[in-house]
Amino acid sequence: MSKEVLLDVKHLTQQFHLTRKIKVKAVDDVSFQIHKGEIFGLVGESGSGKSTVARCLMNIYQPTKGEIWYKDVNICDKKEFKKHKKMLQTRRQMIFQDSASSLNQKMKVSDIITEPMRIQHITPPRGSFVKEAAFQMEYVGLENSFLDRYPSELSGGQRQRVAIARSLCMEPEFLVADEPIASLDVSIQAQIVNLFRHLQEDHGFTFLFIAHDLAMVEYLCDRVGVMYHGKLVELAPAEELYSNPVHPYTKTLLSAIPVPDPIRERKRVLQYYHGEGMENSVWTEVSPGHFAMTQADRKGCSI
């Protein structure tokens, strides 16, 4: 993995207006970088702001504050976005959790896979759209007989493979996978996660991987960020985060991972965190490459 920065997120804040008076700060002053070729994981409880970050990175939401740089393009700047629109819409692709609703149920698989190429007026490198769809299908482990089927005729895992094949057609550089395995059976989850790993190894893709399954995130990701109530509270290489969590919320989250050893499992202590000490917290590098929110007067230790 290189240290070249592909994405630089600076002080990202996203507020939603629920009514004229009530606002929700879904993402609150979040900064991080994603390096070229790395798999960056984002974890946190439901509603902590992970999907909102992902949607801002994909220009689905226009952030309330902050900047997002994709290489040397500030994608939050509307003029810059317009200037580089084609590059941004092809090189960045997103895979959603619910492939049943993200894929057009009325289209055949071959058309679903090649639709983004048609929209972007891209000539299929393998001669025809059908050949292109067949190539990508084979790559993601689906037989060609699926080409003429409709999404409703496929299983959840097969539909997710179609969604991946569809994004591969655009020869992307950066893939956002938002809970791509959440709706799948456990054995299928492992297959899809392994597919992501192969994609990264074969093509050097850069990934943002959002998931609730902390064990899968540890297995797949190079670095992991932990979100809590819209804030990024900890960020570290996966191994370091899982072996030495600093923020109490990270400790809470990791304490909930089941241990496949009955003796250790019996001794496991579940931790709880209810947001105590979030105020006055500052972003500190507690060890090289390991950042966490700690209280200003207690740098280097947990809150």
Ligand SMILES: Nc1ncnc2c1ncn2[C@@H]1O[C@H](COP(=O)(O)OP(=O)(O)OP(=O)(O)O)[C@@H](O)[C@H]1O
């Ligand atoms: N379009 C929207 N309009 C209003 N509020 C929103 C919108 N999108 C997200 N929110 C709110 O922002 C907060 C963060 O939501 P978000 O979906 O980013 O969390 P998440 O960590 O991805 O949760 P999950 O794991 O359940 O998907 C939540 O309180 C959510 O209700």
